[in-house]
Amino acid sequence: xxxxxxxxxxxxxxxxxxxxxxxxxxxxxxxxxxxxxxxxxxxxxxxxxxxxxxxxxxxxxxxxxxxxxxxxxxxxxxxxxxxxxxxxxxxxxxxxxxxxxxxxxxxxxxxxxxxxxxxxxxxxxxxxxxxxxxxxxxxxxxxxxxxxxxxxxxxxxxxxxxxxxxxxxxxxxxxxxxxxxxxxxxxxxxxxxxxxxxxxxxxxxxxxxxxxxxxxxxxxxxxxxxxxxxxxxxxxxxxxxxxxxxxxxxxxxxxxxxxxxxxxxxxxxxxxxxxxxxxxxxxxxxxxxxxxxxxxxxxxxxxxxxxxxxxxxxxxxxxxxxxxxxxxxxxxxxxxxxxxxxxxxxxxxxxx
Amino acid sequence: xxxxxxxxxxxxxxxxxxxxxxxxxxxxxxxxxxxxxxxxxxxxxxxxxxxxxxxxxxxxxxxxxxxxxxxxxxxxxxxxxxxxxxxxxxxxxxxxxxxxxxxxxxxxxxxxxxxxxxxxxxxxxxxxxxxxxxxxxxxxxxxxxxxxxxxxxxxxxxxxxxxxxxxxxxxxxxxxxxxxxxxxxxxxxxxxxxxxxxxxxxxxxxxxxxxxxxxxxxxxxxxxxxxxxxxxxxxxxxxxxxxxxxxxxxxxxxxxxxxxxxxxxxxxxxxxxxxxxxxxxxxxxxxxxxxxxxxxxxxxxxxxxxxxxxxxxxxxxxxxxxxxxxxxxxxxxxxxxxxxxxxxxxxxxxxxxxxxxxxxxxxxxxxxxxxxxxxxxxxxxxxxxxxxxxxxxxxxxxxxxxxxxxxxxxxxxxxxxxxxxxxxxxxxxxxxxxxxxxxxxxxxxxxxxxxxxxxxxxxxxxxxxxxxxxxxxxxxxxxxxxxxxxxxxxxxxxxxxxx
Numbered sequence: 001x002x003x004x005x006x007x008x009x010x011x012x013x014x015x016x017x018x019x020x021x022x023x024x025x026x027x028x029x030x031x032x033x034x035x036x037x038x039x040x041x042x043x044x045x046x047x048x049x050x051x052x053x054x055x056x057x058x059x060x061x062x063x064x065x066x067x068x069x070x071x072x073x074x075x076x077x078x079x080x081x082x083x084x085x086x087x088x089x090x091x092x093x094x095x096x097x098x099x100x101x102x103x104x105x106x107x108x109x110x111x112x113x114x115x116x117x118x119x120x121x122x123x124x125x126x127x128x129x130x131x132x133x134x135x136x137x138x139x140x141x142x143x144x145x146x147x148x149x150x151x152x153x154x155x156x157x158x159x160x161x162x163x164x165x166x167x168x169x170x171x172x173x174x175x176x177x178x179x180x181x182x183x184x185x186x187x188x189x190x191x192x193x194x195x196x197x198x199x200x201x202x203x204x205x206x207x208x209x210x211x212x213x214x215x216x217x218x219x220x221x222x223x224x225x226x227x228x229x230x231x232x233x234x235x236x237x238x239x240x241x242x243x244x245x246x247x248x249x250x251x252x253x254x255x256x257x258x259x260x261x262x263x264x265x266x267x268x269x270x271x272x273x274x275x276x277x278x279x280x281x282x283x284x285x286x287x288x289x290x291x292x293x294x295x296x297x298x299x300x301x302x303x304x305x306x307x308x309x310x311x312x313x314x315x316x317x318x319x320x321x322x323x324x325x326x327x328x329x330x331x332x333x334x335x336x337x338x339x340x341x342x343x344x345x346x347x348x349x350x351x352x
Numbered sequence: 353x354x355x356x357x358x359x360x361x362x363x364x365x366x367x368x369x370x371x372x373x374x375x376x377x378x379x380x381x382x383x384x385x386x387x388x389x390x391x392x393x394x395x396x397x398x399x400x401x402x403x404x405x406x407x408x409x410x411x412x413x414x415x416x417x418x419x420x421x422x423x424x425x426x427x428x429x430x431x432x433x434x435x436x437x438x439x440x441x442x443x444x445x446x447x448x449x450x451x452x453x454x455x456x457x458x459x460x461x462x463x464x465x466x467x468x469x470x471x472x473x474x475x476x477x478x479x480x481x482x483x484x485x486x487x488x489x490x491x492x493x494x495x496x497x498x499x500x501x502x503x504x505x506x507x508x509x510x511x512x513x514x515x516x517x518x519x520x521x522x523x524x525x526x527x528x529x530x531x532x533x534x535x536x537x538x539x540x541x542x543x544x545x546x547x548x549x550x551x552x553x554x555x556x557x558x559x560x561x562x563x564x565x566x567x568x569x570x571x572x573x574x575x576x577x578x579x580x581x582x583x584x585x586x587x588x589x590x591x592x593x594x595x596x597x598x599x600x601x602x603x604x605x606x607x608x609x610x611x612x613x614x615x616x617x618x619x620x621x622x623x624x625x626x627x628x629x630x631x632x633x634x635x636x637x638x639x640x641x642x643x644x645x646x647x648x649x650x651x652x653x654x655x656x657x658x659x660x661x662x663x664x665x666x667x668x669x670x671x672x673x674x675x676x677x678x679x680x681x682x683x684x685x686x687x688x689x690x691x692x693x694x695x696x697x698x699x700x701x702x703x704x705x706x707x708x709x710x711x712x713x714x715x716x717x718x719x720x721x722x723x724x725x726x727x728x729x730x731x732x733x734x735x736x737x738x739x740x741x742x743x744x745x746x747x748x749x750x751x752x753x754x755x756x757x758x759x760x761x762x763x764x765x766x767x768x769x770x771x772x773x774x775x776x777x778x779x780x781x782x783x784x785x786x787x788x789x790x791x792x793x794x795x796x797x798x799x800x801x802x803x804x805x806x807x808x809x810x811x812x813x814x815x816x817x818x819x820x821x822x823x824x825x826x827x828x829x830x831x832x833x834x835x836x837x838x839x840x841x842x843x844x845x846x847x848x849x850x851x
Contacts, residue, residue, distance in 0.1 A: 229703060232694035233693070236689055236692050240690075242703070
């Protein structure tokens with residue numbers, strides 16, 4: 001009797017290990033999720049978890065989380081669009097500059113000063129907000145489409161097309177916004193700072209909704225699957241009746257749309273925007289989140305959920321470094337290590 | 353002399369080479385024959401130092417040699433000329449000749465003059481009439497082949513492995529390469545010639561070795577056998593060559609093409625096809641038939657000419673439109689043109705019908721699974737789960753999945769470009785059966801193939817293309833390997849039609 005029991009125990013133990021190993025090598029999101037869990041445990045410990053003061057610890061923990069998520073919501077939304085772009089085998093370097101253009105446009109429309117566009121037309125309050133949002137989203141979509149057209153019809157490589165757009169958008173914005181400081185009506189700030197209960201979590205809600213929609217799109221819709229087909233084997237996709245150019249165009253347009261949403265969130269959070277610095281490096285943060293989340297830079301493979309994880313890993317790590325008191329200039333180095341480590345881990349999966 | 357003794361090699365559970373021994377002498381041209389997957393390339397990769405054998409020995413001139421890297425193999429005097437040539441198009445010939453072992457001056461910069469002179473010297477020695485300064489891009493495929501051979505000679509190679517060197521060459525170019533091979537053999541260089549073209553083997557080789565399923569099944573002198581013998585050695589039984597029969601119900605015309613051109617790929621193409629017909633298009637590689645049908649399918653441009661579907665003129669501007677018009681195109685080179693490796697089996701099998709079956713843009717997975725289940729039975733696809741990666745399947749089953757995705761679209765006109773490429777014998781017969789069944793169901797079928805045998809067995813009639821034009825048409829009893837070969841090399845049918 002005894003030996004068989006022992007045997008069963010060993011078998012059980014081994015099967016967990018085997019399960020872990022199997023998941024590790026077969027499920028690309030598994031290692032990312034593990035990394036995220038480790039980060040979260042670390043963060044929990046650093047915040048001084050103990051039973052006696054559970055209430056106050058929990059308060060601090062929740063507040064810390066809300067801060068992390070809210071501060072990263074805009075970039076996180078952009079990263080979701082970036083995932084699609086990279087999945088088609090492309091890249092979008094222009095997101096930071098698109099953010100500034102669309103942000104500037106929203107502020108010009110909303111301005112309560114003498115130059116205020118909508119005010120001059122006698123539109124104020126909620127209708128003005130609605131028009132602003134609509135126009136800004138449309139404009140973002142248009143800018144994205146423009147980039148998409150130059151890539152698909154003009155055959156300009158995505159890197160070059162978006163590099164050019166990055167320079168043009170910011171430069172033009174800075175020129176036209178010189179010495180002009182539009183004032184955004186305080187009611188507009190409710191978009192980001194409206195409180196649910198006692199929590200200011202609207203940006204997080206937007207992020208969650210968009211992530212959910214895009215997750216569905218990527219898993220269940222023709223458009224979402226066509227993105228994978230185009231990125232994985234463009235020729236085969238074309239020969240299977242997929243309008244490759246249309247798919248790419250729509251991906252860049254969607255990217256523009258998401259950036260304009262991010263811009264509205266940014267503007268409504270602080271009521272202003274620094275046109276020379278806002279969104280600088282946003283493209284790199286978005287790419288980093290997507291890559292850490294398992295998106296293949298060569299196209300074809302990518303996960304919306306992975307990008308959410310990736311964004312969280314980078315954000316929690318930033319927060320940890322802050323809590324540990326790591327000097328600010330060194331933090332970027334840790335981000336770099338995480339990005340490279342993530343790709344190294346995934347490379348192992350691909351070849352096994 | 354090279355001797356390979358009791359070579360064994362397996363990848364995982366798959367025994368690719370099971371105890372193979374053979375010898376190649378200097379100055380000998382030896383054909384290495386075998387079907388796809390017989391183990392030819394694995395064996396040669398072992399000799400070239402690319403793969404390691406599990407057991408066995410390689411002896412070079414009687415001395416045992418260890419080949420752990422390609423470099424060791426090269427140093428032992430073995431040169432491997434791969435099917436995909438290792439030349440840099442944007443460098444001149446002489447720099448290509450010294451790729452990786454460039455000559456340098458004392459100062460460490462490239463010694464271009466000396467490289468050029470050395471190249472000229474070897475060209476003279478090998479009777480090659482080429483200017484070393486021209487860019488490799490300018491060369492045709494045969495001269496590229498020759499440059500590679502000369503490069504091998506420069507490293508004092510005493511044995512050269514040539515992996516299907518003639519597949520992409522015209523007859524004239526093949527002659528050029530053969531002449532080169534003769535010169536090499538006169539210089540006492542041993543050549544291992546991998547080829548599927550048995551006629552070429554008869555023409556150029558002294559000896560033959562045949563591999564089947566990782567075993568050496570036959571070897572001997574070429575002049576003692578004929579092509580039928582060689583084919584039988586390769587397949588293991590007599591090759592079925594008789595035309596396949598089916599119930600023919602030829603209906604109305606589906607497709608008519610008039611004066612279609614897209615220079616330089618194809619020019620002035622006119623033909624038509626009716627319901628239930630199987631029409632072949634054949635010719636040598638680079639004859640333009642793939643480009644022609646990709647254009648008809650809307651994947652490439654057309655510069656002039658007209659396409660009529662069901663007697664109505666259509667302008668096909670996208671593959672999506674072609675599918676809506678009832679055209680299906682199964683492309684050649686499955687890996688590059690058809691397989692989407694990041695997607696699973698069911699997705700690869702349903703990609704064509706995603707939009708057709710979708711509701712508000714959401715993919716109707718259930719419907720796809722139902723349709724595919726039917727196809728899977730009919731096509732006898734051997735597979736695991738629907739969600740397994742497409743790359744987990746064998747070549748034949750992959751091809752069947754790709755065929756299934758097209759059948760799901762219920763086409764009126766099915767264009768099959770090299771449908772049995774990289775498919776084993778069993779799956780090949782399966783695919784033939786399916787094609788015949790589809791024709792009986794009144795689908796018009798066009799088969800593109802460079803295998804004359806395939807065309808003869810499957811098709812009612814065939815158009816033979818040569819350099820972008822239809823050189824001639826053969827039908828029923830006129831269809832023979834001889835007549836097809838004659839047309840595909842630019843000749844005319846010599847046997848006049850009588851009665």
